[in-house]
Amino acid sequence: MKLQDFPQEIRGSILPKPGGKIIYRCLSCNEEFGIEKLLYTCPSCGQVLLLHDMEFDRLKQRTPEEWRKILDYRKMSNEPAVSGIYRYHEFIGPIVPLDCVVYLGEGHTPLVEAGKQLQEKAGGRFFYKNDGQNPSASFKDRGMASALSYINFLIKSGLVKDVLAVCASTGDTSASAALYASYLQPDIKSAVLLPHGKVTPQQLGQPLGAGAQVFEIPGVFDDCMKVVEALAENYNVALLNSKNAWRILGQESYSYELAQDFDYDMSSKVIFVPIGNAGNITAIMSGFLKFYRCGIIDALPKVVGVQSHHADPVYKYYLEPDEDKRKFVPVTVEPSVAQAAMIGNPVSMPRVISLVRDYNEQSGKKNVFVVQVTEQEIMDWQLTANRFGHVACTQGGECLAGMTAALKQGVMDSSETAVLDSTAHALKFSGFQEMYFDDAFPPEFGVTPKPELQNRPVLVRPADLEKVPAPGKPLEREEFERFVERTSQDIAEKLNLSPRE
Numbered sequence: 001m002k003l004q005d006f007p008q009e010i011r012g013s014i015l016p017k018p019g020g021k022i023i024y025r026c027l028s029c030n031e032e033f034g035i036e037k038l039l040y041t042c043p044s045c046g047q048v049l050l051l052h053d054m055e056f057d058r059l060k061q062r063t064p065e066e067w068r069k070i071l072d073y074r075k076m077s078n079e080p081a082v083s084g085i086y087r088y089h090e091f092i093g094p095i096v097p098l099d100c101v102v103y104l105g106e107g108h109t110p111l112v113e114a115g116k117q118l119q120e121k122a123g124g125r126f127f128y129k130n131d132g133q134n135p136s137a138s139f140k141d142r143g144m145a146s147a148l149s150y151i152n153f154l155i156k157s158g159l160v161k162d163v164l165a166v167c168a169s170t171g172d173t174s175a176s177a178a179l180y181a182s183y184l185q186p187d188i189k190s191a192v193l194l195p196h197g198k199v200t201p202q203q204l205g206q207p208l209g210a211g212a213q214v215f216e217i218p219g220v221f222d223d224c225m226k227v228v229e230a231l232a233e234n235y236n237v238a239l240l241n242s243k244n245a246w247r248i249l250g251q252e253s254y255s256y257e258l259a260q261d262f263d264y265d266m267s268s269k270v271i272f273v274p275i276g277n278a279g280n281i282t283a284i285m286s287g288f289l290k291f292y293r294c295g296i297i298d299a300l301p302k303v304v305g306v307q308s309h310h311a312d313p314v315y316k317y318y319l320e321p322d323e324d325k326r327k328f329v330p331v332t333v334e335p336s337v338a339q340a341a342m343i344g345n346p347v348s349m350p351r352v353i354s355l356v357r358d359y360n361e362q363s364g365k366k367n368v369f370v371v372q373v374t375e376q377e378i379m380d381w382q383l384t385a386n387r388f389g390h391v392a393c394t395q396g397g398e399c400l401a402g403m404t405a406a407l408k409q410g411v412m413d414s415s416e417t418a419v420l421d422s423t424a425h426a427l428k429f430s431g432f433q434e435m436y437f438d439d440a441f442p443p444e445f446g447v448t449p450k451p452e453l454q455n456r457p458v459l460v461r462p463a464d465l466e467k468v469p470a471p472g473k474p475l476e477r478e479e480f481e482r483f484v485e486r487t488s489q490d491i492a493e494k495l496n497l498s499p500r501e
């Protein structure tokens with residue numbers, strides 16, 4: 001819709017102008033720092049940071065009705081800068097001018113309700129939010145659009161130049177970082193660090209294709225992360241992991257979209273999210289809290305983090321009911337099909353601890369939970385979901401397994417509606433499906449295929465045919481007719497088809 005066609009009272013708010021006052025705040029010592037320089041940890045005490053808008057309360061000058069109207073009307077604008085995560089500009093990056101916004105088609109991913117049969121099998125009503133339908137096929141693009149828009153702003157303001165962006169990754173962050181950096185070249189180049197052999201071939205191909213420098217190193221993600229932290233500490237590079245608080249702001253868009261998808265009614269909703277480096281659960285809680293503080297939603301949904309028993313440090317932390325006795329202990333991860341979340345020492349853990357406290361306090365009750373699932377359950381539920389019309393990745397399977405666990409434990413009840421985060425596209429993780437179908441999982445995964453979920457192609461090659469077509473070698477007419485007749489007969493037999501009357 002053209003700007004002049006929006007209702008008069010809304011027109012001036014469709015394209016937001018820069019505003020607010022954003023600062024970094026340390027989660028431990030509360031010290032505040034300006035944003036002219038990229039910071040990842042507190043220069044005073046070394047703790048992680050979050051970004052705060054010192055003028056956030058100005059957003060409360062608009063009534064909740066006005067906000068909903070503005071956000072809903074923005075949906076109709078074709079202006080690229082407000083077509084993605086910056087539809088929520090005032091909540092994500094209010095200081096970023098619209099001409100610095102990098103939009104590659106991220107955000108506004110489909111929310112798909114599971115069919116009746118699948119809901120019955122799983123025991124509750126649920127939707128998948130398909131974040132694999134982002135440009136680099138994962139939710140990381142939300143955070144990357146925010147981080148790179150901000151860096152673009154710094155470049156355009158002459159505050160930084162010739163940026164080398166670096167990240168450690170289990171595969172999705174690197175794909176996303178490389179994609180967004182390549183869009184902004186020559187001002188930004190990227191280098192990504194991957195744990196050798198622990199990233200799927202599809203994910204490895206993504207940064208290579210985008211022209212990033214790809215380094216594979218021994219160990220697991222946690223080891224790569226330490227190297228990237230050392231690089232960011234000692235060299236002039238821009239760290240693009242979610243330790244970078246701009247990533248968190250962008251990923252808050254997930255919550256804003258859900259609020260909008262449900263017409264701002266978040267009561268009786270349960271949001272399931274896998275926990276890996278813990279940036280996403282941080283962003284989800286933070287996003288809902290901001291909308292709640294402005295009255296845009298009038299209920300905070302329940303948030304349930306899900307972890308595999310092969311990478312469960314956050315689950316273990318919350319097993320201790322007494323808050324004062326809780327102590328965070330990183331774990332050594334074991335192979336996981338939810339490979340994107342195979343992380344034993346999440347960098348956002350201090351943010352999680354602080355936000356869970358805040359979220360529960362604002363909710364007036366315990367409203368954040370963490371459940372644990374097995375590798376077997378993750379695979380079985382991923383394949384089951386996809387048998388019923390979804391494109392869930394293994395992390396999406398982890399969420400559905402988490403929902404069934406939450407129903408059993410009474411964390412969720414049958415009157416509630418769940419939203420499951422399929423964080424990436426199923427195709428990135430098709431190797432795990434192949435292993436399941438071929439019963440080829442190495443024993444350390446602990447996955448035994450259920451025959452009813454396995455599937456394999458069947459080669460049809462009638463034995464009595466002398467010749468069959470081959471690429472570049474078509475058959476003569478009669479031979480070809482014979483080939484079609486015999487092959488269709490064989491398929492009909494295998495499918496048990498009855499001939500037409």
Ligand SMILES: N[C@@H](CCOP(=O)(O)O)C(=O)O
Pocket residue numbers: 140167168169170171172173174221240241242243276277279280340341
């Ligand atoms: N699953 C992540 C791990 C890094 O997470 P980040 O959100 O801190 O960048 C990946 O895809 O690499």
